[in-house]
Amino acid sequence: MHHPLLELRGVSFTYGDGVVLRDVDLLVREGAFLGVVGPSGAGKSTLLRLMEGSLRPGAGSITRGHGGRGSLRLGVVPQLEAIDWNFPITVEEVVLLGTTGNGRRLPWASKEVRAQAREMLDKLGIGDLARRHIRDLSGGQQQRAFIARALVRRPDLLILDEPTSGVDVRTRHDILHLLHELNHEGIAIVMTTHDLNAVAAHLPSLVCVNGRVVAQGTPEQVLTPDVLRALYGAEMIVIRREGMLLVGDAFSATIEAHDPASHEEGTPRAHFGEEPLPHGHGPGDDHRHDEGSPSAEARR
Amino acid sequence: MTWLTEPLSHPFFLYGLLAGVLGGALCGLVGVYVVLRRMSYIGHGLSHAIFGGAAVALILQWNFYLFAGAWGLLSALLINGVSRRRKVGADAAIGVVTTASFAVGVVLISSVHSFEVNLEALLFGNILGVTVEQLWVLAGVCLVTLALILLRYRQLLFATFDPEAADAYGVSSRAADALFAVIIAATVVATMRVLGVTLIAATIVVPAVIARLVTDSFARMLVISTAIGAIAGALGMYVSYYVDTPPGADIVLILAGVFVIVYAGTALLGRRRLQMLGTVDTHAEAGAAIDLD
Numbered sequence: 001m002h003h004p005l006l007e008l009r010g011v012s013f014t015y016g017d018g019v020v021l022r023d024v025d026l027l028v029r030e031g032a033f034l035g036v037v038g039p040s041g042a043g044k045s046t047l048l049r050l051m052e053g054s055l056r057p058g059a060g061s062i063t064r065g066h067g068g069r070g071s072l073r074l075g076v077v078p079q080l081e082a083i084d085w086n087f088p089i090t091v092e093e094v095v096l097l098g099t100t101g102n103g104r105r106l107p108w109a110s111k112e113v114r115a116q117a118r119e120m121l122d123k124l125g126i127g128d129l130a131r132r133h134i135r136d137l138s139g140g141q142q143q144r145a146f147i148a149r150a151l152v153r154r155p156d157l158l159i160l161d162e163p164t165s166g167v168d169v170r171t172r173h174d175i176l177h178l179l180h181e182l183n184h185e186g187i188a189i190v191m192t193t194h195d196l197n198a199v200a201a202h203l204p205s206l207v208c209v210n211g212r213v214v215a216q217g218t219p220e221q222v223l224t225p226d227v228l229r230a231l232y233g234a235e236m237i238v239i240r241r242e243g244m245l246l247v248g249d250a251f252s253a254t255i256e257a258h259d260p261a262s263h264e265e266g267t268p269r270a271h272f273g274e275e276p277l278p279h280g281h282g283p284g285d286d287h288r289h290d291e292g293s294p295s296a297e298a299r300r
Numbered sequence: 301m302t303w304l305t306e307p308l309s310h311p312f313f314l315y316g317l318l319a320g321v322l323g324g325a326l327c328g329l330v331g332v333y334v335v336l337r338r339m340s341y342i343g344h345g346l347s348h349a350i351f352g353g354a355a356v357a358l359i360l361q362w363n364f365y366l367f368a369g370a371w372g373l374l375s376a377l378l379i380n381g382v383s384r385r386r387k388v389g390a391d392a393a394i395g396v397v398t399t400a401s402f403a404v405g406v407v408l409i410s411s412v413h414s415f416e417v418n419l420e421a422l423l424f425g426n427i428l429g430v431t432v433e434q435l436w437v438l439a440g441v442c443l444v445t446l447a448l449i450l451l452r453y454r455q456l457l458f459a460t461f462d463p464e465a466a467d468a469y470g471v472s473s474r475a476a477d478a479l480f481a482v483i484i485a486a487t488v489v490a491t492m493r494v495l496g497v498t499l500i501a502a503t504i505v506v507p508a509v510i511a512r513l514v515t516d517s518f519a520r521m522l523v524i525s526t527a528i529g530a531i532a533g534a535l536g537m538y539v540s541y542y543v544d545t546p547p548g549a550d551i552v553l554i555l556a557g558v559f560v561i562v563y564a565g566t567a568l569l570g571r572r573r574l575q576m577l578g579t580v581d582t583h584a585e586a587g588a589a590i591d592l593d
Binding site: 049052053054074076078083084093096097098100101104105106133153159 | 336450451453454455457458461462464465466467468469470471473512515516517518519520521
């Protein structure tokens with residue numbers, strides 16, 4: 001039986017006059033792996049901050065359950081965009097911040113705590129970067145440094161805000177793989193994402209948020225045209241191919257369905273998703289289309 | 301070495317030197333948090349705000365440190381509170397709170413013409429006229445601030461670096477903000493009569509900015525900034541003694557000079573490193589070409 005770790009009941013939140021979240025009910029159990037999806041400004045980050053306890057709900061209640069070692073321990077990984085990368089701090093110092101609440105009064109960490117931090121960095125494959133400044137790391141390594149900060153306090157629940165935002169495909173894959181591993185080790189995970197195809201569709205469960213909870217369930221249950229229309233206010237197409245879910249917006253699909261022959265002479269081939277032909281081939285060449293354009297001028 | 305020891309025979313110089321070193325070190329230490337919180341104008345603004353409180357304390361003949369300190373703390377808490385509102389940034393909050401408070405001081409001074417206050421000393425500092433009582437207050441604030449920063453090192457670092465996540469890790473960002481407000485208010489009140497309202501901002505900000513240029517470690521930045529502040533305080537006193545210029549201004553000019561030198565030096569080093577990297581790349585390419593041949 002998986003015990004509840006965090007329960008939101010009828011939670012609403014407002015910034016000034018604007019209602020960001022209304023009447024949200026959400027239950028996170030031990031071992032859960034939950035993705036929060038929704039359009040920009042839907043209240044996803046606000047929902048995470050309410051879960052973390054850094055914001056208090058205007059209405060409703062948030063109940064924190066008990067983790068494996070008494071009171072619930074949270075590990076929070078912020079959006080990388082929110083970090084001041086010029087702040088004078090090394091990777092090891094970032095990880096040691098995760099041990100701040102351990103009651104130690106002295107400003108420097110004990111040998112044991114330092115060893116724990118090193119162990120965590122080694123586990124995440126960035127042990128050799130401990131003394132580097134955080135700015136000198138790649139996007140994936142920076143994400144790992146902040147995950148290490150969260151893990152060093154042995155959390156019951158890991159909360160991540162857009163952990164795969166702004167990283168390349170390989171790094172995104174690595175981060176998701178790492179999160180699945182941590183989840184298998186027993187850590188519950190809640191994360192937000194904008195990426196429906198590469199991230200959300202591969203998570204065990206999703207909650208769709210747009211000012212309120214629009215739907216909850218497995219990707220198969222919630223990634224449907226009806227739910228996505230309610231979530232994004234636009235027509236979406238969902239394709240199931242070889243066991244995979246693919247979501248696309250109907251507008252792009254319409255554009256791609258154009259017949260190139262119906263376009264005026266001079267339309268660039270890139271418009272149809274085709275590679276441009278070498279210079280001097282055909283009326284639709286990109287270089288011809290570029291003549292006199294601002295970008296062509298800029299290149300000169 | 302007599303040029304170093306001769307001025308020490310004058311009590312006014314000795315007291316001034318102690319005030320310069322202690323005040324410079326204190327401002328340098330606190331300045332690290334001020335600069336990293338992107339609140340560089342809080343020193344400037346708070347010293348102006350406390351000017352209002354100082355005017356009230358001196359007119360009503362209340363204890364300067366207690367009243368101006370409470371006024372400064374209230375102003376700093378107000379700035380924190382106002383800047384927490386999403387629509388108002390810290391810079392705007394500093395502008396609103398401190399100018400209003402400064403205006404209170406101006407109104408009071410213009411309406412009461414008969415009090416014996418050396419306004420010039422408040423505005424530009426009077427390090428050569430520092431009293432033993434003022435020195436004790438400065439030393440006390442230095443000790444308490446150092447103790448608070450050491451005991452709350454991680455909490456203050458966390459709340460400065462990542463205030464959004466701090467609460468989730470058991471660090472109250474509000475408590476850290478309040479502690480920071482106490483520290484900055486105490487710093488400004490303790491150094492106000494020494495450095496003056498108009499020069500405090502530079503002694504808070506410049507050492508921290510110089511330290512940031514030379515290190516990527518927070519702990520080292522604290523040490524370097526404190527040391528730069530203390531050394532500039534001492535040097536400023538000696539320059540003032542021999543050149544016969546106002547010591548507060550000398551301290552600030554020395555800091556500004558060090559900043560220019562360090563800024564140019566680090567820029568030059570950075571450029572040289574880039575050039576070396578370019579040379580290495582060129583050699584690597586040449587090597588590859590030879591191997592292929």
